[in-house]
Amino acid sequence: MVNSKKKLLTASGNSIAYLRSELNLTQQEMVNLAKAKYKLKISLRSLQNAEANKEVGRDVLNNIAYFFNKEDSKAFGENIITLDTIVSDAIEDEFKEGLLDAIKKEKDPKKFADRIKREKVTRTDSTYLTRVDYHDQVTQVIKKSKKRKIFYPFNPNQKEVDVIKKILTEINNIHESIFKTKKFDFSGPEDDTDSYSELDQEISLLSKVSDFSRSLEELNSLKLNLHVGNFIFHFLDVVPTDPSSLEQVDVGDPSGYHLQGNYKVDVKSENYAIFSFSRYSSTSMTFNYENEWFRDKLNWIVQIDKYSETGIDHEVYSNMMDYFSGSYGYFNKFQKVKSNLTKTDLAELITDEEREKIGEDYLAATEEAKYDDYMSDLGQEIEDENR
Secondary structure, three states, X not given: OOEOOOOXXXXXXXXXXXXXXXXXXXXXXXHHHHXXXXXXXXXXXXXXXXXXXXXXXXXXXXHHHHHHHHOOOHHXXXXXXXXXXXXXXXXXXXXXXXXXXXXXOOOOHHHXXXXXXXXXXXXXXXXXXXXXXXXXXXXXXXXXXXXEEEEOOOOXXXXXXXXXXXHHHHHXXXXXXXXOOOOOOOOOHHHOOOOHHHHHHHHHHHHHXXXXXXXXXXXXXXXXXXXXXXXXXXXXXXEEOOHHXXXXXXXXXXXXXXXXXXXXEEEEEEEEEEEEEEOOOOOEEEEEEEEOOOHHHHHHXXXXXXXXXXXXXXXXXXXXXXXXXXXXXOOOOOOHHHEEEEEOOOOOOOOHHHHHHHHHHHHHHHHHHHXXXXXXXXXXXXXXXXX
């Protein structure tokens, strides 16, 4: 259970051990790599306690989750590792009260839809955002994404707006280069130059990276920082029940042919690149999204409500959206208003052993301070009595 005073959380040992094994790391190797690569001091004892399902400090668990999130392993698929992933009781109060469990057990589609619409239960989905210190951090985030969201949790003045515009232009250039509409990024093998005749291209690419670095320095000079990360957003969509049975039809649409056949509803996902300009200088920020239509809820909906329809793809999609909007109150857009940023509680420069020592020194100093205050007060009382 959560201990709010000491910020202790019960670790999900099986989840942590599984993620570590997927990276083919021993406990000691993970501890060493976290320190060497990300300057995260996770003690071996803390990791062992976490994998034993014991209570561990929130900051230490954030270190562990942050490490897994940064280690971009194909074994994790589209999953973004956060604190919730590795904490056994990091769930919303509604779950503890059994509300969602009761909704999930409702097998009648109509009653189920009514409960979903009435009980607007949400879950906070989170991801880590890393402070940008160099060009490649932005490139790697964009490469994973299909869409993007940009946040400004402050009121920028005109000078700040001008610099932010430069950064956004550079971000757009990186995106265009990755998708081959413009040569800019050379972090991937497809843009390596091999021939001496390609020197001008290499110099041009280098200049672009330099431009980004100068813009970033200008941003930092204004006491602003850019934090970036990836966020998985889930939504309902229609998919063919049998792709091989689809037929092309010409409906006079300027976009060309459409597909006709039988469709069902399913849960899809999109990877968003998150860019946040702020006055926060922390190495990492946590992006939080108060999500009413989180993945588990959407999965329950498609399992219980077997919606299907035969028709032309875009018409079926429109009808599906009207149905789920009316029956469930469903909304499939990523809304900025439901987002917020918090400082990531990372223990970057201190191990548990060091923390315990500091704690002992702090207690000793506190007792000394109390004694000094007592003697000072006593001296003042004696002085007052002698007056």
